[in-house]
Amino acid sequence: MRKYILIFAHILCFSVSSFAQKIRFAPQWIPQAQFAGYYVAKALGYYEDLGLDVEIIHHKATVSNLELLECGQFDIIGVNLSDAVMAYTQGLDIVNILQTSQRASLLIIANKPLVNGLKTLEGAKIARWKSGQYAVAGSILEIEGINATWIDFMAGTNLFLSGAVDATIAMSYNELISMRSTGRIIEDNQIFRFSDSKYNIVDDGVYVLRQFAQNNKDVVERFRKATIQGWLYARQNIDQTVEIVMNVLNENNLSSNKYHQKKMLIEILRMGIAPNDDKPTFELKVKDFEIINLLLSQKDKSKDSIKYEDFVF
Amino acid sequence: MLIKFRSFSTKLSISIIAVTGLLFLISFFIYFSFTKNTIETEVFEKSRNQLKNVTHSIDAILASVEHSIETSKFFVEQNIDNEALFKDVLSNILTTNPNVYGCTIAFEPGYYKGNNYYMLYALRNQEDPNQITINRLGGKSYDYPYMDWYLIPMLLDEGYWSEPYNDDGAADVLMSSYTQILRDENGEKIGVIVGDVWLDRFSKIVIANKPYENSYAFMLSRNGYYLVHRESDRILNETFFTATDDMTDPQVLKIGYDMINLKRGDYTFFNDDTLAYVFFEPIPRIGWSVATVSQESDVMASFNLMNSIIWFIVIGGLALIFVFVWFTIKRIAAPLKVFSRSASVIAKGDFNAPLPEIRSHDEMLELKNAFSGMQNSLKNYIEELRTTTSARERIESELAIANQIQMGMLPKVFPPFPNCSQIDLYALLKPAKEVGGDLYDFFVKGDKLFFTVGDASGKGVPASLLMAVTSSLFRSVTAHIEEPDKILQNLNDAIAESNDANMFITLFVAVLDLNSGILNYSNGGHNPPVIMTTKGETKFLSTKPNLALGVFSGFNFVAEQTKLNVGDSIFMYSDGLTEAENSDKELFSDSRLIDTLAQVQDISNPKEVIDTVENEVARFVDGNEQSDDLTMLIVNFKKIKQDE
Structure with missing residues (x-):
């Protein structure tokens, strides 16, 4: 009897695998611990268990995955809220199906103490990513009435560390860790944390085209469920998760080190819980959405504000 | 433990x-x-x-790259409009400097002939270093104006070595790039010229x-x-x-x-x-x-190896030294065990215990000789000791007999005259050695009591012989002479006559008239007696000291007289009493004697008086060894004979 049950189970698995829904998921950046929850969900078979055949595609950093979503190259993407809202306002009809970040990881790191907060950056040369991600930082400084020269660059920390700029945009889970890993002393008073200001614009969320969401409600829900399971597992099993991340890096022939990825994972998990919560909710909070909405409407008063109900699926 | x-x-x-x-x-x-x-x-x-x-x-490699780029930079700036020359410049860099892996001329977007991107990249073939390929790069997929090697020196406005990077859009190797800024005739930045070095080098x-x-x-x-x-x-x-x-x-x-x-x-x-x-x-x-x-x-x-060898040699050497020293000392000291055993045997009285055979001429031989000498000395000493002990035992035996003889010469029965109620008398003689030089004697002849106390010079046998002679003479002289001074004179002459040893004897002689209490006495250099009266007076009897007997023949002794009242006592003694010493070398003294006698309650009891004095002396000396003969004689005049 037991033998028959095993054979039946194998047939069932084969069937599920054969008819699993193919999903092309594109995080917004190259492989790293920032996307650990997705890697865990895939590696531990959470997607497969729910009938999804998820392919995690890391596209070139020089091209925005929002553009590739629009062209239909990806089904689901990961992107930060500000870039998603900007794209939305520019006509890309996307919806938020999951929110993994509950805090702003965006920083401005200066080469001297920010004794007067952001005002210290008046007239400074500030580096920012050419890809346009986190362009919202520029908007914030503009709103604050600070005149800075923006220097676009590709990636990394060399530009700032070389002394060619006075300050740089950075992420708390990546560049800050990298800079400190070089032996350079970056004091806390050199860092402006958006999460500690009124501009706490939360980061990563998962987005799909509205049409896709409407046509594949069940797929969206299964993807959402498996991804949450992946993130929750990562939170409980940090060392194992780091190993999974390192495997992904190796598969993609990318160089990094375990130290950096572990620190990144810990910071990403810290950002996954809202300041007043004790556990991750994986939902975009209305007040967090309103901050970015308000910010964009202040920048361009001609545009109508976006409705939360329209933006979140 | x-x-x-x-x-x-x-x-x-x-x-x-x-x-x-x-x-x-x-x-x-x-x-x-x-x-x-x-x-x-x-x-x-x-x-x-x-x-x-x-x-x-x-x-040196880096300097050569810098030199190539800086030289070429000048050439490019001078010929900025001659596009065809750029490839020659790049080829020349690679040809003339094998340290340069690749090199670039790139312009600011839109600067060169309206091109958004203008970048010429010359690369040495990895397999064949002499083969050079030159490509045009730049575009959205290779956005060089935002790359470190371009952007950082442009911002710093100076020559710059980039952090090493893997330029997967160009050389696709790990390299570092040296960038110099190209400027137009107005000094404006128009682009860069770059030399790459492969880190592999x-x-x-x-x-x-x-x-x-x-x-x-x-x-x-x-x-x-x-x-x-x-x-x-x-x-x-x-x-x-x-x-x-x-x-x-x-x-x-x-x-x-x-x-x-x-x-x-x-x-x-x-x-x-x-x-x-x-x-x-x-x-x-x-x-x-x-x-x-x-x-x-x-x-x-090598240092550690040398240390290990040294340690090995030292530890081994120390072990060898230990064994060698231990055996050597054990061999040298082996006779000591025999000596030790011999000493134990000798201690048990066998002086013929065997000694080890010593062949060496060293301290051990000296020890053996000393040990052997000690054995002989001990044997002789023990032999002598035996002889001496035997002699001593004999002498002691003889002295004991002499003591018995000497004590036998003294009257020892008290009360001596139970039928003579006029007087009571008690005497004590404690010689310091087996025999002594003190004497006392008394006897009643008619109505008179003759008594004497004396002390021969020296101690031991000579003194005892003089005492015995004097005692015999006293009895023989008093048989026909009753005056104390005459008695002394006779005794003195007799002793002095044959006194080759220059000895002498002090003697107090007294004759008490039992009918009157008149006491005639004469003192031959002896301690004055103490008179104890019924009135409670205790004082020394006034005496003329005269001379001790045996010193000068023919000396005339002074006769003296006093009278004892009924109840009075006369106490005589030798200097062994007043000169008894305690451990602090203090003498019992005349004054303590007077004080002691004064405290006696009942002077009519002679024995009690002498016991009191004896106890007091014993208490005073507190166990200190008696150094001189101690003699006491007391006569209590109880009543006049006529009263009977």
């Missing part, structure tokens, strides 16, 4: 080994410190020199720097990234600080900071519980730092 027996040879051997071992330790410590310092100095010097050679080699130089078998070298970029390391997956992947995050030795962090701050240095640190030396030397031109790490066990291998 049980004290463990340890043989003489073991103790001495241990002492010798301890001192020798201590001397070795001190010598070894001095040798160790000196040699280690010398070796370390040499190692440091060697490693530093090797490192300097490495950094000089790398610096430096890796070979750095890795080859291996002063010791297990040494390894590494090179850090200015941002602390590994550029060269024996673990290739660390290159541009780990910084010194991430790779050493789990290392506990705080020195490690200092090494990292010193290296990225382009300091020159040498440290020792613990790498996986192994002591290691690290030497590092900066290359300031590009901000890199090269280090070599050598295991202490490698560096000090």
Whole structure:
């Protein structure tokens, strides 16, 4: 009897695998611990268990995955809220199906103490990513009435560390860790944390085209469920998760080190819980959405504000 | 506590080994410190020199690249409109400088002939270094104006060595680029000219720097990234600080900071519980730092081997010395055991105990001779002791007999005259030795009581003989003479006549008239008696001392007289009483005698008086040895004969 049950189970698995829904998921950046929850969900078979055949595609950093979503190259993407809202306002009809970040990881790191907060950056040369991600930082400084020269660059920390700029945009889970890993002393008073200001614009969320969401409600829900399971597992099993991340890096022939990825994972998990919560909710909070909405409407008063109900699926 | 027996040879051997071992330790410590310092100095010097050679080699390569680019920059600027010349310039750089792996001329977007991107890239073929390909690059997929090698020098407005990077859009190797800014005639920045060096070239130089078998070298970029390391997956992947995050030795962090701050240095640190030396030397031109790490066990291998050999020799040598010393001392000291046994046998009385045979002429032979001498001396001494003891026993026996004879000469029955109620009398003589020189005597003849107390000069047998002679003479003289002075005169003449030994005797002689209480007396140099009256008076009897008997023949002794009232007593004694000494050398003295006698309640009881004095003297001397004969005689005049 037991033998028959095993054979039946194998047939069932084969069937599920054969008819699993193919999903092309594109995080917004190259492989790293920032996307650990997705890697865990895939590696531990959470997607497969729910009938999804998820392919995690890391596209070139020089091209925005929002553009590739629009062209239909990806089904689901990961992107930060500000870039998603900007794209939305520019006509890309996307919806938020999951929110993994509950805090702003965006920083401005200066080469001297920010004794007067952001005002210290008046007239400074500030580096920012050419890809346009986190362009919202520029908007914030503009709103604050600070005149800075923006220097676009590709990636990394060399530009700032070389002394060619006075300050740089950075992420708390990546560049800050990298800079400190070089032996350079970056004091806390050199860092402006958006999460500690009124501009706490939360980061990563998962987005799909509205049409896709409407046509594949069940797929969206299964993807959402498996991804949450992946993130929750990562939170409980940090060392194992780091190993999974390192495997992904190796598969993609990318160089990094375990130290950096572990620190990144810990910071990403810290950002996954809202300041007043004790556990991750994986939902975009209305007040967090309103901050970015308000910010964009202040920048361009001609545009109508976006409705939360329209933006979140 | 049980004290463990340890043989003489073991103790001495241990002492010798301890001192020798201590001397070795001190010598070894001095040798160790000196040699280690010398070796370390040499190692440091060697490693530093090797490192300097490495950094000089790398610096020379970098300098040559800088030179090629700077020379070409001038040429390009001078011929900026001659596009065809650019390829020649790039080819020339690669042809003339084998250190340059690739080179670039790139312009600001829109500057050159309206092109958004204008970049010419010349690359040396990896397989065939003489083969050069030149390509046009630039575009959305290779957006060079935002790349470090372009952007940073443009912002810094100076020549710049980029952090090493993998340019997967161009050479696709790990390299570092030197950028110089191209300017137009107005000095405006119009683009860059760049020379690339392949890191592989430096890796070979750095890795080859291996002063010791297990040494390894590494090179850090200015941002602390590994550029060269024996673990290739660390290159541009780990910084010194991430790779050493789990290392506990705080020195490690200092090494990292010193290296990225382009300091020159040498440290020792613990790498996986192994002591290691690290030497590092900066290359300031590009901000890199090269280090070599050598295991202490490698560096000090020959020194440690030598130390091990020394320790082996020393420990083996000490063991040999111990065994040799132990056996030697044991052999030398072996007779001592025989001596010890012999001493035990001798102690039990056998003076013929065998002694060891000593062939050596040393202290042991002297000891044997001394031991043998001691055996003979002891034998003789014991023999003499036996003889002496036997003689002494005989003398003691004779003295005991003499004592009995001497005591037999003295009246010892008290009361002596039970039928004579006029007087009561008691006497005591305690010789200091077996026989003494004191005497007392008394007898009643008619109505008169004759009595005397004397003290012969010296002690022992001579004094006792003089006492015996005097005592006999006293009896014979008093048989026909009743005047005390005459008695003394006769006795004096008799003793002096045959006194070859120049001895003398003090003597107090008195004759008491029992009918009247008249006491006639004469004193031959003796202590004055004490008169004790019923009125409670206690005083010395006034006497003329005259001379002791036996000194001058024919001396006329003075006769004196006093009267005893009924109840009075006369107390006579020898100087053994008043000169009795206690342990503080104090004498009993005349005054204590008077005080003692004055305290006697009932002077009519002669025995009680003498017992009182005897007890008081005993209390005074408090066990101190009696040094002189002690004699006391008391006569109590109870009543006049006529009253009966």
